[in-house]
Amino acid sequence: MSATLSSATRPASFDAASFEQFLKTRREPEWVTGLRRHAFEAYRESLVTELDPEEWKRVDIRAFRSDKFAIPAAAHSSTAMETLLADRAEFAGAVSHVDTNCTRTTLADKWVARGVLFGSLTDLIQTHGDVLKPHLMTRGVKPESDRFSAWHAAFWTGGTVLYVPRNVEVTEPLYSLIGLGTDGAADFSHTLIILEEGASATLLEETTSASPEHAGLHVGAVELLLASGSNLRYVQLQNWNDKVWHFAHQVGRVEADAYLQWTVGGLGSRLAHIHQDVFLDGRGASAEVNGVTFATEKQLISYYTQQTHNAPNTRSDLLYKDVVRDKARCIWRGMIKVAKDAQRTDGYQRNDGLILSDTCRVDAIPGLEIEADDVRCTHGATCGRVDEEQLFYCMCRGLTRGEAMHVIVEGFFQRVYDRIPVEIVRETLGHAVERKLGIGE
Amino acid sequence: MSDFERVATVSEIAPGGRLSILVDEIPSLLIRVGDDFFAIEDVCSHDGQPLTNGPLRDCSITCPRHGARFDLRTGQPLCMPATEPISTFEVQVRDGGVYVRPRP
Numbered sequence: 394m395s396a397t398l399s400s401a402t403r404p405a406s407f408d409a410a411s412f413e414q415f416l417k418t419r420r421e422p423e424w425v426t427g428l429r430r431h432a433f434e435a436y437r438e439s440l441v442t443e444l445d446p447e448e449w450k451r452v453d454i455r456a457f458r459s460d461k462f463a464i465p466a467a468a469h470s471s472t473a474m475e476t477l478l479a480d481r482a483e484f485a486g487a488v489s490h491v492d493t494n495c496t497r498t499t500l501a502d503k504w505v506a507r508g509v510l511f512g513s514l515t516d517l518i519q520t521h522g523d524v525l526k527p528h529l530m531t532r533g534v535k536p537e538s539d540r541f542s543a544w545h546a547a548f549w550t551g552g553t554v555l556y557v558p559r560n561v562e563v564t565e566p567l568y569s570l571i572g573l574g575t576d577g578a579a580d581f582s583h584t585l586i587i588l589e590e591g592a593s594a595t596l597l598e599e600t601t602s603a604s605p606e607h608a609g610l611h612v613g614a615v616e617l618l619l620a621s622g623s624n625l626r627y628v629q630l631q632n633w634n635d636k637v638w639h640f641a642h643q644v645g646r647v648e649a650d651a652y653l654q655w656t657v658g659g660l661g662s663r664l665a666h667i668h669q670d671v672f673l674d675g676r677g678a679s680a681e682v683n684g685v686t687f688a689t690e691k692q693l694i695s696y697y698t699q700q701t702h703n704a705p706n707t708r709s710d711l712l713y714k715d716v717v718r719d720k721a722r723c724i725w726r727g728m729i730k731v732a733k734d735a736q737r738t739d740g741y742q743r744n745d746g747l748i749l750s751d752t753c754r755v756d757a758i759p760g761l762e763i764e765a766d767d768v769r770c771t772h773g774a775t776c777g778r779v780d781e782e783q784l785f786y787c788m789c790r791g792l793t794r795g796e797a798m799h800v801i802v803e804g805f806f807q808r809v810y811d812r813i814p815v816e817i818v819r820e821t822l823g824h825a826v827e828r829k830l831g832i833g834e
Numbered sequence: 835m836s837d838f839e840r841v842a843t844v845s846e847i848a849p850g851g852r853l854s855i856l857v858d859e860i861p862s863l864l865i866r867v868g869d870d871f872f873a874i875e876d877v878c879s880h881d882g883q884p885l886t887n888g889p890l891r892d893c894s895i896t897c898p899r900h901g902a903r904f905d906l907r908t909g910q911p912l913c914m915p916a917t918e919p920i921s922t923f924e925v926q927v928r929d930g931g932v933y934v935r936p937r938p
Contacts, residue, residue: 450883455854455861455876722882754882 406463432536432546439540451724452666452695462579462610465492474572478599481817485565486511491572493550510556517554533616533644541640545612552583557592566595573602573609584615588623595626602634615643619651626654628818633661641667649675659686659694666695673707683809684713687829688721695724702735711742714809718749724756731763738768746776747805838933857923858936872906873923873934880916
């Protein structure tokens with residue numbers, strides 16, 4: 394395959410004929426094809442329906458043209474990916490996808506022996522379909538939610554699957570890479586994590602582009618399904634180049650006494666919109682959601698988060714920190730929903746925005762919908778500029794203005810870093826922030 | 835810098851009419867007032883949302899939400915709540931076509 398897909402010869406990528414063509418290349422079990430067909434119908438219907446204005450009115454996608462992107466046929470196995478995380482630690486296993494094709498799968502023997510599955514969805518759907526079938530887009534991401542979830546469900550191209558059997562505790566972290574290697578490539582990765590009762594695991598996932606010049610599209614989905622008493626730490630570091638459109642539906646479902654710690658890093662992309670849902674489905678379920686966003690130039694990074702408490706004695710705690718500069722925009726719309734039966738709920742959400750220039754913008758809109766009458770739910774949002782006096786104070790002590798800015802930005806993010814228990818993630822985010830500030834290596 | 839790009843034919847837009855276009859990947863509006871064409875960024879500088887269906891008056895467009903008004907020639911805000919200008923683009927009419935490019 395040529396390194397660059399010519400836009401002149403590329404067909405309309407996502408019409409009915411292309412969909413049939415795509416299905417032929419997949420050779421999947423009938424139930425998977427059935428799900429795809431159902432989703433494709435939903436996708437076609439959604440194209441003539443307006444996107445929910447509550448979620449989308451601040452996210453301007455008028456310049457987005459889906460016909461500029463196509464699913465690549467095959468990846469260059471040699472495509473070099475610059476990663477932030479890959480070489481920073483010893484991982485129990487790693488799965489890499491480049492241009493939608495799985496290029497690497499490893500998992501330490503001791504975990505294979507204990508029944509852990511870790512690999513590409515494309516492969517595991519063939520070999521372990523019975524394990525995945527009850528979970529794949531049934532309880533988490535729903536194809537009919539909107540245009541992007543339906544589009545993803547029809548065209549998903551692979552992605553990382555982690556399945557941990559009952560009471561198995563995977564003590565070392567696992568690593569997953571999603572890369573875009575060619576110009577105009579579309580990636581529809583699906584990350585599916587299933588933890589059975591009492592299981593525990595840590596997965597660090599990273600998205601990256603091979604070249605800063607390549608335009609790309611990611612229509613992704615993440616499903617984190619935690620059975621009772623399980624414990625998952627999931628980190629997704631979105632670090633595309635600034636020519637990638639990133640749309641994702643991400644859902645965590647947490648059963649009784651399970652604990653989900655979910656960290657989202659938003660650094661790259663031209664425009665990113667993430668619909669992130671956390672459901673606390675069982676008594677005693679708990680979730681902590683952390684977000685670190687740094688947008689510069691003309692980037693727009695948008696989050697639509699929901700914490701839904703469906704059971705009593707559940708806890709959710711969301712903290713997002715955004716730094717914006719140049720003409721960038723960051724949008725966060727958050728909601729805590731508490732069902733009638735979810736008494737004794739403890740819900741918290743907070744977004745802090747730090748503005749580094751006159752021309753950038755942060756929109757933060759927290760919200761609560763509470764039907765129970767014995768809960769503690771709090772929310773808040775702050776937004777402000779770097780205090781000139783703080784800069785002056787640092788500069789009086791010998792720092793340049795740039796260094797002073799860095800110290801202040803690091804300090805601003807510190808409260809989120811403190812909540813991230815995986816050291817390499819803290820370090821990596823710190824380095825990435827330095828690079829964006831123009832002072833890192 | 836970008837070259838002029840053909841975005842419409844003259845006959846396509848009646849006087850007082852408008853067309854949504856992309857200029858340098860920026861959502862924009864091409865507006866015809868009499869025989870003159872103007873191209874503006876289709877985003878209100880006040881709330882960051884589209885001006886697309888805003889009413890036109892005396893070579894200005896009014897934001898349909900909060901009433902901010904912008905000069906089509908310069909992009910300057912003419913009334914509150916907008917205080918910042920919107921971008922405008924260079925327009926050329928030749929051979930029956932309308933050509934637009936970002937300002938240098």
